Amino acid sequence: MIKIPGIVATLLLTALVVWMGCDLFYRGAAGLHIGYFFETPRNLGRSGGIGPMLANTGIIVGLGTLLAALVSLPLAVAYTELPAPRGLCKIVRSALDIGVGVPRIVWGLFGGAFFGGYCGFGFSLLSGILTLACLLAPIMTTGFIASLEMVENDVREQCAALGVDSWKTAWRQVVPLALPGLTAPLALAAGRGCGDAAALLFTAGVAMQMPSSLFDSGATLSVFVFHLLATVPGGQNAAYSAAAILFAITLVIQLGITTLTREERFAQ
Amino acid sequence: MFRWNRERWFWMGAIGLGLLPILATFALAIFLFWNAAGAAAQIGMRELATTEWLPQQGRYGVARLLIGTLAVTALALGMAVPFGLSAAGYLSLYAGRKVRAAANAAMGLLGGIPSVVIGLWGMTWIVPLFGNSWISASLVLALMITPTITLLSGAALRLVPADLLEASRALGVSEAIVARVAFHHARWGILGAVVLGTSRALGEAVAVSMVAGNVVSWPNLMRPIATLTTTLIVELDSAAGSHRDALYLLACIVLMAISTLSVFGRAAQRKAGI
Numbered sequence: 001m002i003k004i005p006g007i008v009a010t011l012l013l014t015a016l017v018v019w020m021g022c023d024l025f026y027r028g029a030a031g032l033h034i035g036y037f038f039e040t041p042r043n044l045g046r047s048g049g050i051g052p053m054l055a056n057t058g059i060i061v062g063l064g065t066l067l068a069a070l071v072s073l074p075l076a077v078a079y080t081e082l083p084a085p086r087g088l089c090k091i092v093r094s095a096l097d098i099g100v101g102v103p104r105i106v107w108g109l110f111g112g113a114f115f116g117g118y119c120g121f122g123f124s125l126l127s128g129i130l131t132l133a134c135l136l137a138p139i140m141t142t143g144f145i146a147s148l149e150m151v152e153n154d155v156r157e158q159c160a161a162l163g164v165d166s167w168k169t170a171w172r173q174v175v176p177l178a179l180p181g182l183t184a185p186l187a188l189a190a191g192r193g194c195g196d197a198a199a200l201l202f203t204a205g206v207a208m209q210m211p212s213s214l215f216d217s218g219a220t221l222s223v224f225v226f227h228l229l230a231t232v233p234g235g236q237n238a239a240y241s242a243a244a245i246l247f248a249i250t251l252v253i254q255l256g257i258t259t260l261t262r263e264e265r266f267a268q
Numbered sequence: 269m270f271r272w273n274r275e276r277w278f279w280m281g282a283i284g285l286g287l288l289p290i291l292a293t294f295a296l297a298i299f300l301f302w303n304a305a306g307a308a309a310q311i312g313m314r315e316l317a318t319t320e321w322l323p324q325q326g327r328y329g330v331a332r333l334l335i336g337t338l339a340v341t342a343l344a345l346g347m348a349v350p351f352g353l354s355a356a357g358y359l360s361l362y363a364g365r366k367v368r369a370a371a372n373a374a375m376g377l378l379g380g381i382p383s384v385v386i387g388l389w390g391m392t393w394i395v396p397l398f399g400n401s402w403i404s405a406s407l408v409l410a411l412m413i414t415p416t417i418t419l420l421s422g423a424a425l426r427l428v429p430a431d432l433l434e435a436s437r438a439l440g441v442s443e444a445i446v447a448r449v450a451f452h453h454a455r456w457g458i459l460g461a462v463v464l465g466t467s468r469a470l471g472e473a474v475a476v477s478m479v480a481g482n483v484v485s486w487p488n489l490m491r492p493i494a495t496l497t498t499t500l501i502v503e504l505d506s507a508a509g510s511h512r513d514a515l516y517l518l519a520c521i522v523l524m525a526i527s528t529l530s531v532f533g534r535a536a537q538r539k540a541g542i
Contacts, residue, residue: 002354002357003362005354006354006357006358006362007358009351009355009358010363012351013355013374013375013414014371017374020385023393024385024389027392071285071289074286075282075285075286075287075289077282096289096290097534098293098297098526098527098531100530101471101526102293102296102523102526102527103472103497104471104473105500106471106522106523109500109516110295134293134296137288137289141289167278167279168275188380192380195380196382197383197474198383202504222384225388229384229387229388229478230478236391239388240388246382246384246385247385250377250382250385254376254377255373258372258373258376
């Protein structure tokens with residue numbers, strides 16, 4: 001009974017993804033050429049390249065993911081490896097669940113007011129990086145915890161029997177064993193960062209030139225596409241080209257995740 | 269197993285770093301509640317409950333925005349749940365391993381596509397058919413949450429013991445009953461998947477704002493509609509003073525709804541063992 005509708009639904013959804021990709025490349029092809037990846041945009045982004053946006057995306061997503069990983073891994077390891085009262089675990093879990101659910105636009109609102117306003121960074125790459133790190137950390141921690149919990153408990157018991165302390169057990173034995181599973185949340189977070197427009201729009205801003213420092217405003221590729229569509233009349237053709245590149249980036253990251261893991265729990 | 273001696277300081281450092289993301293989440297919640305409470309006190313509950321959202325004239329009634337959000341989300345769920353669940357049922361109960369891997373990769377890709385790209389696709393293909401309207405917004409949203417629902421409920425269905433299905437088949441019941449047994453066994457995981465899909469739908473701003481038309485109105489299938497999140501993304505740039513406070517209030521409403529759903533959805537999933 002569920003087989004036929006299921007097959008139809010699966011085929012439709014798969015066809016839709018293929019269609020979406022082909023359509024974007026078909027429409028965006030006119031604007032794509034070798035120089036597209038290096039040139040600066042002209043005419044408010046209607047023509048020219050996406051060089052500065054790629055640089056901004058690299059800086060913001062790279063540093064944001066790195067910062068998030070720096071706080072997420074210790075949190076995940078402490079959560080799985082240390083004994084803690086059950087109430088504390090529940091509070092941490094709830095905070096993480098809420099953090100994963102907080103919409104990007106709300107993170108953008110908070111980041112813009114706190115990092116941009118209170119800390120005085122304004123619309124800058126730095127505000128964007130910090131906001132993105134806040135946004136990605138709960139997602140990453142949840143993924144890390146799931147990977148660490150899959151490591152067999154035998155390892156921990158054997159280490160304890162040999163008198164190895166818990167710090168060494170965690171970082172020399174458990175983390176290396178979980179390493180393949182730990183890379184998937186990283187890739188997932190990087191993908192989320194590349195695709196984010198709502199949070200970065202209100203923190204990193206929409207400037208289209210090469211940044212000279214972390215205090216300059218700069219649009220990532222997603223923000224650029226949104227800006228073209230929302231405020232630049234006649235920007236739709238340029239948006240197709242940039243969106244095609246975004247699609248390609250998503251595709252590469254998704255292929256990476258698929259080869260790294262065969263699990264569905266990284267869906268969200 | 270655990271000794272509180274010289275590694276104590278290392279662990280203290282790790283915990284100190286690890287507290288940061290949790291503190292950030294708490295800071296966000298406190299910041300929003302603080303500003304929203306101020307806005308609510310200033311605007312007044314009576315005014316908030318009205319249907320007129322006219323920031324230029326100092327009218328901040330959120331009722332129609334709330335109704336718009338609920339309408340868009342409900343219709344999107346109505347489209348995504350039957351679709352997602354039937355795909356999940358097929359993929360986890362009948363499909364071969366290779367088909368399942370390929371379809372799951374495609375779902376992962378669809379779920380990972382940036383909202384601007386989905387929004388652009390919606391502007392190209394859906395808006396010409398239905399205009400900037402409630403139905404366009406819900407279609408785009410359904411597209412974004414179907415992968416979440418499919419993958420998460422598929423994971424729940426895969427946890428159903430094979431013995432159970434074989435025993436059902438051995439009893440000679442029809443395949444429909446076998447599927448019902450599987451869905452019944454996985455009900456908590458499926459509920460979690462749908463709830464998490466709902467919370468994702470409530471928070472989506474970019475893609476919806478590109479196809480919804482963003483006019484505050486009573487829901488009408490073929491007319492423009494505004495939701496809490498689209499109002500935020502459209503008006504935040506130019507808002508100041510009490511308008512900005514009112515937007516904080518909208519964000520706070522979204523945050524409260526989503527937090528409740530996220531915690532509940534994850535709890536249901538954990539109960540199912542995912």
